[in-house]
Amino acid sequence: MRRSPWSTLTVLALAQFMVVLDVTIVNVALPDLQTDLGFSADNLQWVVSAYTLVFGGFLLLGGRAADLLGRRRLFVAGLVVFGLASLAGGLADSQGALIAIRAVQGLGGAMLSPAALSILTVTFPPGRDRNIALGVWGGLAGLGGTLGVVAGGFLVDGASWRWVFFVNVPVAIALVVIAPMIVTESKVEPEGGRRTFDALGALLATTGVLALIFGVIRAEPLGWSDPEVLGSLGAAVVLLAGFVWAEARSAAPLVPLRMFRSRSLSGSTVQLGLNGAAFLSMFFLAAIFLQQVRGASAIETGVQFLPMGFAAIAGATIASTLVTRIGTRPVHLAGAVMSVIGLLLLTTAGATGSYALELLPGFLLFGFGIMWIGVPGQISAVSEVDHNDAGAASGLVSAGYQVGGVLGLAIVNTLSTSLANSRLAEGADPQTALVDAFHRGILVAAAFAAVNIGLAFVVRQRVADAEELAEAVPV
Known part of the structure; x- marks a missing residue:
């Protein structure tokens, strides 16, 4: 049976959509989780961090295992682990159990995500089709992040926080069934026939x-x-x-050090790590700000995030086209500038005021801008990678994003929480303290994005060749 590469992309993108959705869908449920299971303000971030930390920590091993054991095989195994952990998360009855289950979810994501990206890399040759595929991949990832808070809002208000976990189960089951019928198996045959995983x-x-x-x-x-x-x-x-x-x-190293000789791969890993730090921090802070400061319900919070998701889709689509015309560097630079401006606009938001004036412009510009960083970053990262290293490279890039995200969140949460506690000790009312903490956290996230402006001048420029341009530009 002939397997279409675009059908393969659909399966892979849906899986990545689910993984990214699971990062943000939980953010909307955080206030309910805190009340129901008794989380402190300091411990609450571990509901997010346990997932992203294990995800990031095991992505390198997941990428290498995909190369050696079979990319489709590890992709399906990751779906099984992720689905079972999601079921267990919905049944959790204590803080410790939920944090541990989130870690197992992260392990499942670390198995399937680099396998999916490496399958995409070996399925589409360099050029126009791969750029389009990566644009779709990035766009659905952005949509998953935003729809996560919308879906989470409906699930939390309509049922309970447990359904933000249960919703993954039928999706995982469906993908496990159809993946073997659509996705072609591929793997690397190591020298001497010996497979080791470092x-x-x-x-x-x-x-x-x-x-x-x-x-x-x-x-x-x-x-x-x-x-x-x-x-x-x-x-x-x-x-x-x-x-x-x-x-x-x-x-048989987990990450062959020769890969770091690729300036494109090394620079893109840092680029995406900074993007992850800004994105995850903004989402965590804004979800709590909208509910605990502005008094929005979970559904209202999700709806207010929705325009950012549409902006991310538009940003990914336009970015994937522009990199074939003007190259990766100008797109990266413009995206970093838009991200910084979008975050700075969010610092004008107060406890009361117009959503359309104080929050919407920042959400739109930030959502659009982060995809102008993500798409050229993904394209540059795999541009110089041999097929035999596809899994290791995708694991490294994904690990950079996830580790950057969780480290950025830890820094932002530490600085914003310390300011809130300081304001309360000075006699400020809780709402004022939370607003000040939100502003500080967003400024730190903007600093991460600002570093990406400087990085744009360091990473290697990649422009499509004449043949790719002829395919990309309609006559």
């Missing part, structure tokens, strides 16, 4: 990232000079340095 590298990378995030999170209640914080950050440095040492000596 367990040491995976352990060092994951624990190093965990120690780093934990140290940043604990800095808010304990202070940066506390021995626990310094010990955690010091351990992170040692573990991540050990990861580099192990990769240089491994016969």
Whole structure:
């Protein structure tokens, strides 16, 4: 049976849609989760961070395993893990159980997401079709992020927070059934026929990232000079340095160090990490701000986010076309500028005031801009990668985005929470303290986006060749 690459893209994009949706759909449910399961303000971020941390920590291993075991096989296995964890999440009855289940969900995402991106990379050759496919991939990811808060609002208000987990189950089942019929299997045959997965590298990378995030999170209640914080950050440095040492000596490294000789791949990983930091931080802060400060219901919160999703779709579509005409650098630069301006506009929002004037312009510009960073970043990242390294490269890029997101969220939440506590100690009313904390957090997110402006001048420019341009521009 002939398998269409565009049918393959549909299956892969739907899976990625579900994974991204699960990051944001939970944000709308956070206030209800906090009340029902008794989360403190400090611990609440672990509902988001446990997922993204494990997701980011195991993406490198997931990408390498996809190359060696079979990309479709790992994709389907990841769907199974993700679906079962979603079912368990809806049944969770304690803080610890929910956080642990979110970590397992992250593991499922770390299996299926790099496998999906590497399948896409080997399915579409470089050029116009791959750029379109990556644009669709990015657009649906943006739509998933926004529809997540809309769907979450309806589910939380109409049923309960448990349904933000249950909703994944039928989607996962459907994809598990149809994937073998549509997606072609592919894998790398290692030299000598021996498959190894660099367990040491995976352990060092994951624990190093965990120690780093934990140290940043604990800095808010304990202070940066506390021995626990310094010990955690010091351990992170040692573990991540050990990861580099192990990769240089491994016969089958998790991330072959030769890949870092690609300026496109290295620069894009940082570029997407900064984008993830700005995006995840904004979503977390805005979801709580709209509900706890402005008094919006979960459904109203989701609807207010919806224009940003449509802007992301439009941004991805236009960006995927522009990179074939003017190259990746100008698109990246324009996207970073739009993201910064969009976030700065959000700092004008107060506890009361017009949504159309204070929030909507920022949401639209930020949603449009982040896709002008994401699409050229994805295209540049895989532009110089051999098919044999497709899984490892996609794992590295996705890990950069996820780890950047969770680290950015930890920094933003630490700084915004400390300001809120300081304002309350000074005698400010809770609403004023939360508004000030929201403004500070958004400014820090804008700083992440601003670094991407400078990075645009460092990453390598990629422009389509004459043949690609002839295909992309209608005669």
